[in-house]
Amino acid sequence: MAVINQKKSKVSDEIPTASMADIAFLLLIFFLVTTVFPKDKGLEVVLPEQGEEVAVSQNNILHLIVRTDGIVDVKRGESTSIQQMRPDDIETLWRTEVTSNPNLIAAVKTHPDAAHRFMIDVLDALQLAGAERISLQLLEDF
Amino acid sequence: MAIRSGGLDKKSKASSEIPSSSLADIAFLLLIFFMVSTVFRTDKDRPIEWAEAAATEKIDEKTKNILNIWVERDGSIWINDSPVPMAEVSDVVLPLYAASEQHLVISIRGDRDTPYSFMDILQQELVSAGVVRVVFATALERQMTRARR
Numbered sequence: 001m002a003v004i005n006q007k008k009s010k011v012s013d014e015i016p017t018a019s020m021a022d023i024a025f026l027l028l029i030f031f032l033v034t035t036v037f038p039k040d041k042g043l044e045v046v047l048p049e050q051g052e053e054v055a056v057s058q059n060n061i062l063h064l065i066v067r068t069d070g071i072v073d074v075k076r077g078e079s080t081s082i083q084q085m086r087p088d089d090i091e092t093l094w095r096t097e098v099t100s101n102p103n104l105i106a107a108v109k110t111h112p113d114a115a116h117r118f119m120i121d122v123l124d125a126l127q128l129a130g131a132e133r134i135s136l137q138l139l140e141d142f
Numbered sequence: 143m144a145i146r147s148g149g150l151d152k153k154s155k156a157s158s159e160i161p162s163s164s165l166a167d168i169a170f171l172l173l174i175f176f177m178v179s180t181v182f183r184t185d186k187d188r189p190i191e192w193a194e195a196a197a198t199e200k201i202d203e204k205t206k207n208i209l210n211i212w213v214e215r216d217g218s219i220w221i222n223d224s225p226v227p228m229a230e231v232s233d234v235v236l237p238l239y240a241a242s243e244q245h246l247v248i249s250i251r252g253d254r255d256t257p258y259s260f261m262d263i264l265q266q267e268l269v270s271a272g273v274v275r276v277v278f279a280t281a282l283e284r285q286m287t288r289a290r291r
Contacts, residue, residue, distance in 0.1 A: 017166070024169030031176040040201045040208055042249060042279035047269050066258070112259035116213075116252045117193040119261070120280055124195035138262040 043123050045134065060103045064090065065139060066110040070118040087121035094129040106131050109139040181205050185223045188212040190253040194283035201277050203247045209238055210279075213252040217260035228260070231267040239273055251279040 063075040072090060074083040076097075085093065098104050106126050110119045119136070126134055190212060201208060211231070212220040219226045226234050239246045248268060252261055268276060 020166040021162070021169055024166055024173055028169055028173045028176065031173065031180060035176060035180045040205065040249060040277075040279075041198050041282065042201065042277040043195055043197060044199065044201070044275065044277045047265065047274055047276050049274070050269050050272065110258040110262070112257060112262070114258045115254060116256040116258060116261055117254035119258055120193040120195050120254075120278060123278065124197045124280075124283070127195075127197035136262075136265065138259065 043120065043127055045123070045136065048135075056105055060101065061105050061107050062094075062097055064106060064108045064122055066108065066114050066118050066122055068111050068114045070114070070121065072122055087118065087125050090122055090125035091129045094126055094131055098129075098131070103133075105133040105135060107135045107137060109137045111139045111142060185210055185221075188214060188220050188251070190214060190251060191255070192279070192281035193252065193254040195278075195280040196283045198280045198282040201247055201249065203245065203275075207242050207245045208247050208249050209235070210249045210251055211235075211264065213250065213256050213260055213264060215253045215255050217256065219264070228263055228267070231264060232271040235268065235271040235273060239271060244274075246273065247275045247277060248273050249277045249279045 058077040061077055063073075063077075065073040065075065067073060070087065072085045072087055074085055074090075074093065075081070094106065108119065108122055108126070123134065123136075209221070214220070217228070219228055219231060221231070221234055235246075235248070250261070250264065265276070
């Protein structure tokens, strides 16, 4: 009979795709959980090359002496007058100093026992102020 | 004709369901995105407390060209999950620096309370290894906390 031929087979010839999204989401969540975004950020400095020493006029140096308590002694060139500052105030100091002398170099001298974060505070303030000529040193005569 | 039945008998052809056939495509797109953007870490984090800085910037270098040097509070140095004596840092860094064709960036991950004398010796070691680009790893300091300080 013609009716039999017209009846379609009930078994589907397609691969079931209903669970595809579930599989995809399972994988997605797995990678979401296992992904660790690296924490690669910080303050960049350029180290001098070995044996590289440049004589700089004392007039072009701003000495920033980082003490153990985080207070910064500011000394201009060869003058003996010392100005005490908090690291946050270095930013405005640098901006005013550098407009009067564009060749100014910041010499950050840190006390050997001062915590790393105090040096970072000063470096942070200098970089916020756009300073590029920065020298990091260890305070020797204290 | 539709007009004869007033157009009421005919069912609307628009489906009332949200089409879900493209769901798998979206999921796979996200999957592939995360697979490509995932970078597996080479070394485990040491337990240090980060120093904070408002000028913190992302390092403009590929992750494979960044070498982490961990400096703990007592001055002990860790490179690639192993402790390294301070005097041998340059010997460890020098071949890595050469292998990266001078592209290596050193990320100094110092604890916020590390005495600066250790950081200075480390910098001397890096200078003798010929390294130029160094980053002091810091956490981003929000301007809000800065104002409170």
